[in-house]
Amino acid sequence: MKQTNAVDPKLCKRIHPVNRTIETILAATGIITIGVTIAIVFILGEESIIFFKHVSLRQFFTTFEWQPHIEKFGIWPLLNATITTSLFGMLVALPIGFFTAVFLAEYASNTIKRKIKPVLEILAGIPTVVFGYFALNFITPFLQLVFGKAVSVYNTASAGIAIGILLVPLVASLIEEALSAVPRHLREAAYAVGATKLEVTLGIVVPSALSGIIATILLALSRAFGETMIVAIAAGAGPAFTLNPFKSAETMTGHMARIAGGDLPYDSIDYQSLFAIALFLFFITFFLNLLGRSISKRYMEHYE
Amino acid sequence: MNETTAPSVVNQNTSLILEIPDPVLRFKNTSIWYGANEAVKSVSMGIKNHAITAIIGPSGCGKSTLLRSINRMNDLIPDCHVTGNIYYHDNDIYDKNLDPVLLRRHIGMVFQKPNPFAKSIYQNIAWGAKINGYKGNLDQLVEESLRQAALWDEVKDKLHKSAFALSGGQQQRLCIARAIALKPDILLLDEPTSALDPISTAKIESLLEELKKFFTIIIVTHNMQQAGRISDYTAFMLTGDLVEYNETKKIFFNPTDERTESYISGRFG
Numbered sequence: 001m002k003q004t005n006a007v008d009p010k011l012c013k014r015i016h017p018v019n020r021t022i023e024t025i026l027a028a029t030g031i032i033t034i035g036v037t038i039a040i041v042f043i044l045g046e047e048s049i050i051f052f053k054h055v056s057l058r059q060f061f062t063t064f065e066w067q068p069h070i071e072k073f074g075i076w077p078l079l080n081a082t083i084t085t086s087l088f089g090m091l092v093a094l095p096i097g098f099f100t101a102v103f104l105a106e107y108a109s110n111t112i113k114r115k116i117k118p119v120l121e122i123l124a125g126i127p128t129v130v131f132g133y134f135a136l137n138f139i140t141p142f143l144q145l146v147f148g149k150a151v152s153v154y155n156t157a158s159a160g161i162a163i164g165i166l167l168v169p170l171v172a173s174l175i176e177e178a179l180s181a182v183p184r185h186l187r188e189a190a191y192a193v194g195a196t197k198l199e200v201t202l203g204i205v206v207p208s209a210l211s212g213i214i215a216t217i218l219l220a221l222s223r224a225f226g227e228t229m230i231v232a233i234a235a236g237a238g239p240a241f242t243l244n245p246f247k248s249a250e251t252m253t254g255h256m257a258r259i260a261g262g263d264l265p266y267d268s269i270d271y272q273s274l275f276a277i278a279l280f281l282f283f284i285t286f287f288l289n290l291l292g293r294s295i296s297k298r299y300m301e302h303y304e
Numbered sequence: 305m306n307e308t309t310a311p312s313v314v315n316q317n318t319s320l321i322l323e324i325p326d327p328v329l330r331f332k333n334t335s336i337w338y339g340a341n342e343a344v345k346s347v348s349m350g351i352k353n354h355a356i357t358a359i360i361g362p363s364g365c366g367k368s369t370l371l372r373s374i375n376r377m378n379d380l381i382p383d384c385h386v387t388g389n390i391y392y393h394d395n396d397i398y399d400k401n402l403d404p405v406l407l408r409r410h411i412g413m414v415f416q417k418p419n420p421f422a423k424s425i426y427q428n429i430a431w432g433a434k435i436n437g438y439k440g441n442l443d444q445l446v447e448e449s450l451r452q453a454a455l456w457d458e459v460k461d462k463l464h465k466s467a468f469a470l471s472g473g474q475q476q477r478l479c480i481a482r483a484i485a486l487k488p489d490i491l492l493l494d495e496p497t498s499a500l501d502p503i504s505t506a507k508i509e510s511l512l513e514e515l516k517k518f519f520t521i522i523i524v525t526h527n528m529q530q531a532g533r534i535s536d537y538t539a540f541m542l543t544g545d546l547v548e549y550n551e552t553k554k555i556f557f558n559p560t561d562e563r564t565e566s567y568i569s570g571r572f573g
Contacts (some may be wrong), residue, residue: 187380188419192375193408193412193432193436194408195405196435207422
């Protein structure tokens with residue numbers, strides 16, 4: 001046979017202009033996403049550095065008053081309100097979302113599933129501003145009815161409950177996915193040793209889906225931390241450090257929304273403080289995401 | 305399947321079906337349906353106590369379906385229903401007052417693919433006992449079950465490690481240990497070695513020989529040699545019909561039905 005470097009034309013590499021173009025577009029969109037993230041962190045960091053030249057980290061993290069006009073920059077009132085609203089949100093979203101998910105994944109017939117899922121999707125499609133007014137005009141009066149005059153018109157509990165309702169579809173659908181992903185043969189194994197449906201669900205299916213459930217909880221938590229519109233409308237305007245969830249208090253996001261909407265001069269310390277808050281919030285959600293990833297990896301079970 | 309070797313006998317010939325006196329389990333005109341499709345067609349046979357009964361036949365013959373009807377595992381499949389009767393001692397398994405959860409404590413099952421729980425080796429055995437209200441010494445039960453399943457020596461130092469860390473063959477023996485920990489009457493095995501290597505398969509086969517002292521074993525297998533090696537009785541099924549049922553030697557060395565002979569001699573399947 002003749003030695004030659006030429007490849008038989010039937011086997012020769014072809015040029016795929018369409019494939020190449022699409023590959024380039026796909027790569028470009030990926031790069032854009034990463035680029036935007038880096039740009040955001042960069043801008044947050046840049047302004048925050050200026051802020052922290054004026055305000056010490058120590059003051060930022062250890063004092064309990066946030067009054068920019070008198071140069072008091074303690075993050076705690078804002079952080080505390082954020083934690084309170086998020087906590088109420090989780091208290092509502094986790095049990096309701098979890099039980100909805102268990103019902104959908106394990107108990108509901110296909111007919112019922114087909115009826116409930118669209119309702120959840122509608123709930124997920126409601127704009128958050130609607131939830132804000134729902135909190136103000138429905139949840140707050142309801143709380144006042146139950147707990148009396150102790151409940152202020154603007155309060156963190158009401159906003160938190162609305163966040164919880166907002167998160168129910170997210171929590172329910174993600175946990176349902178995690179439960180449905182548990183392979184059938186594990187359920188069969190449990191039934192075969194004489195387990196009831198409840199024992200199979202709580203003893204085998206839920207523990208097997210633990211990684212997905214934990215990831216969902218952390219995702220919901222970081223979503224609750226970042227929720228802005230509901231708290232801006234219903235939690236109150238004005239930073240206040242209070243452990244009473246029936247009192248008005250401003251969250252980090254609510255404060256940023258309110259201040260940024262005003263006529264804040266650029267390069268003022270107030271303006272830069274917003275970036276410092278945003279950077280801090282970014283670190284919190286970033287940390288939650290990292291935690292979620294590592295926990296879900298640790299609990300991840302590999303099925304053959 | 306080779307059509308020419310299968311004569312057109314459709315009706316089940318009762319002379320081909322061995323009578324088992326005083327059976328622990330008895331099928332009486334049992335038909336199993338997936339919707340309108342009859343997967344098992346009017347099977348009648350008895351299962352001998354403390355023996356190994358093998359159900360053989362080509363893929364899709366209904367042998368797994370028949371096995372899974374015994375502990376009502378088919379209840380989990382929508383559209384699946386059973387007509388006729390299956391008696392466990394004198395109880396009709398499909399009686400509407402019979403609780404399948406309690407039935408499964410008497411009739412254990414091992415599946416085709418090893419399916420340990422996402423728990424430790426110890427918990428894989430202890431969980432079933434606990435939900436069944438076992439009041440004795442769990443450590444002892446775990447050890448005893450693992451010894452009986454010939455797995456103890458391999459896992460005694462890692463009882464609290466995840467069951468997924470075991471090899472496929474070890475996982476399958478763990479599943480057997482899990483099933484026998486409940487001290488069932490009958491042990492159902494649905495192609496238990498089809499996903500295993502030959503050495504693991506040999507271990508499980510010799511294990512089953514031991515276990516028949518304590519349990520009645522019914523094994524579905526795609527592997528005829530396996531049925532020939534370990535079973536006392538063999539049932540041959542074809543397209544939902546029970547073709548022939550007899551002592552294993554008889555089925556393998558002197559089958560009555562032509563279709564059984566063709567299948568045994570490897571002419572189809």
